[in-house]
Amino acid sequence: MTLHLLKLCVGAESVADLRAWTRMRRSRGTGVHAHVTRMFPRRAEELLDGGSLYWVIKGQISARQKLIGVEPFVDSAGVKRCALRLDDEVIALRPRPHRAFQGWRYFDPAEAPPDLDAAATGLAEMPEELRRQLSELGLI
Numbered sequence: 001m002t003l004h005l006l007k008l009c010v011g012a013e014s015v016a017d018l019r020a021w022t023r024m025r026r027s028r029g030t031g032v033h034a035h036v037t038r039m040f041p042r043r044a045e046e047l048l049d050g051g052s053l054y055w056v057i058k059g060q061i062s063a064r065q066k067l068i069g070v071e072p073f074v075d076s077a078g079v080k081r082c083a084l085r086l087d088d089e090v091i092a093l094r095p096r097p098h099r100a101f102q103g104w105r106y107f108d109p110a111e112a113p114p115d116l117d118a119a120a121t122g123l124a125e126m127p128e129e130l131r132r133q134l135s136e137l138g139l140i
Contacts, residue, residue, distance in 0.1 A: 003046035004107035005067070005084070007035070008100060009055040014128050015063045018055060019090045022065075026088055034069075034083040037104060041082070044070040053086060054107055060095040060135060061113055062128075092116040094123065095135040 012018045025033050041047055052064040069085030096113040116123055123131065123140065134140045 001046055002050040002109050003043055004051045004054055004064075004109060004112060005041065005047060005104045006054045006056065006061070006098070006107040007037075007104040009057045009063070012055070012057050014057065015090060015092045016128065018057065018063055022086075022088055022090055033088055034071075034085045037082050037084060038079075039082060039103065040072050040080075041070060041104075041106075043106060052091075052112075053084060053104075054093070054112060056098045056100075058132070059097060059100070060132060061098050062093055062095050062132075064091050064093060064112075064115075065089065092128075094140065095131050097135065 009018055012021065022033060035053065047067050047070060051067045053067055054061055055063045055065070057063065066087035066089070067084060068087055069083070071083045071085065073081055073083060075081050093113045093116055126134075131140065
């Protein structure tokens with residue numbers, strides 16, 4: 001069964017910011033795009049069965065990236081960590097409000113907002129800030 005993760009995207013102001021950060025990481029030549037976290041997800045098999053990392057940007061679930069690997073490692077200070085390997089493509093979503101939280105949360109696919117391309121006609125062409133405001137007003 002597929003399962004997703006939900007995480008705050010600290011520092012990003014928009015989906016465009018997240019895409020720029022992803023491009024920057026890719027251009028550094030690291031070869032691997034990963035988000036490092038302290039805890040290893042116990043349900044990793046379900047996450048890798050088509051799961052994505054859903055990003056909360058400025059109080060709204062706004063984007064996702066497909067999870068392609070979950071790898072434990074020990075950092076230079078001897079602390080156990082986990083690299084959530086992500087696909088480079090950042091997929092915009094129909095924005096949905098979500099309160100702040102710490103760490104990451106498992107996210108049921110039934111609760112996930114649709115990709116922007118599949119959400120509604122004309123929504124993808126709308127400026128991101130306007131989509132955000134309309135979502136906050138409960139109009140989309």
